[in-house]
Amino acid sequence: LPVRAELDEKEEFPWSIIKNLADTDLMGVYIPEEYGGLGGGCFELCLVIEELSRVCAGVAVSYAASSLGSLALLEYGSEKLKNKYLPDIAIGKKLSAFAITEETAGSDASSIKTTASRTDGGYLINGSKQFITNGGEADLYTVVVLTDKERGSRGASVFLVEKGYPGFSFGRKEKKMGIRTSATRELVFEDCLVPEENLIGREGMGFPMVMRLFDRSRPGIGAQAVGLAQGALEAAVDYAKKRNQFGQPIISF
Incomplete structure (x- = not known):
C-alpha cells in the first residue's frame, strides 16, 4: 500500500483502497453467498484483517469496523433487511459502522443514554455517540x-440507521496521534425517524446481542495485533539490512 503514508498524513479516508478490496471481493469475504458474499467465516475475515494490518493499521481498522457494523444484521436481522442491505455491503457499495460508545459510556457500555421512542411509522432516536470508527x-x-430507560441495559435495542436519514448528522472529527486514515467521529441524533423494520432483533434484547457480537469480533483484534507486529518486524529487518556501521549491515552483528 504505497499510498498509506500520504493518506495518514492527510487524514484522508482510504476510499481508493476500499474500492480495491471491493474489486477483489474481499469486502464480502464474511457474507454468505446467498447475499453476494464469498461465504467465509471468522477465520477468513481474520486473514484479511491481519494482512491489511501488516501494511496499514488505518485501513485495517476501517475494514474491521465495517464488518462489526454488519454483524448484527447478519446474526439477527430480518430477511427483508438482509436482502436489502447485505448485497451492497458485499460488493463494497455500502460501508458499515457500529455505534455504542457515548460521552459517559465507554468501557461501561451499559450506561448509554441515547434513546429511541415509538412514534407513527417507527422510532425517534435522540442522543449522540462518540469515537465512532467510520463515522461520517x-x-x-x-x-x-435505550427503548426502555426504566430497565437500563435490559431496555437496550439495536437499530440500523442509514446515512441521510432526517435528524441524523455528524459532529466533530477526532484529531488522533495515529491511525489517522480511519475516520473517528461523533454521531448526533435529533428526532431521527427510523422505520420500525430497521429494528434488529427484538426490543430489549440489545445487550445480549451486543455481547455476542463483541465475542465474534475479538479474534479480529488479535489479527490486527499479529499483522502490526509482522509489519514492524519486516520494517526493522529491512532497515537492518540496509543500515551499515563499521563496514557491514547492522543485521550481521
Whole structure:
C-alpha cells in the first residue's frame, strides 16, 4: 500500500483502497453467498484483517469496523433487511459502522443514554455517540439505544440507521496521534425517524446481542495485533539490512 503514508498524513479516508478490496471481493469475504458474499467465516475475515494490518493499521481498522457494523444484521436481522442491505455491503457499495460508545459510556457500555421512542411509522432516536470508527464515511450504522430507560441495559435495542436519514448528522472529527486514515467521529441524533423494520432483533434484547457480537469480533483484534507486529518486524529487518556501521549491515552483528 504505497499510498498509506500520504493518506495518514492527510487524514484522508482510504476510499481508493476500499474500492480495491471491493474489486477483489474481499469486502464480502464474511457474507454468505446467498447475499453476494464469498461465504467465509471468522477465520477468513481474520486473514484479511491481519494482512491489511501488516501494511496499514488505518485501513485495517476501517475494514474491521465495517464488518462489526454488519454483524448484527447478519446474526439477527430480518430477511427483508438482509436482502436489502447485505448485497451492497458485499460488493463494497455500502460501508458499515457500529455505534455504542457515548460521552459517559465507554468501557461501561451499559450506561448509554441515547434513546429511541415509538412514534407513527417507527422510532425517534435522540442522543449522540462518540469515537465512532467510520463515522461520517459509512452508509449504514448499527446503533445501540435505550427503548426502555426504566430497565437500563435490559431496555437496550439495536437499530440500523442509514446515512441521510432526517435528524441524523455528524459532529466533530477526532484529531488522533495515529491511525489517522480511519475516520473517528461523533454521531448526533435529533428526532431521527427510523422505520420500525430497521429494528434488529427484538426490543430489549440489545445487550445480549451486543455481547455476542463483541465475542465474534475479538479474534479480529488479535489479527490486527499479529499483522502490526509482522509489519514492524519486516520494517526493522529491512532497515537492518540496509543500515551499515563499521563496514557491514547492522543485521550481521
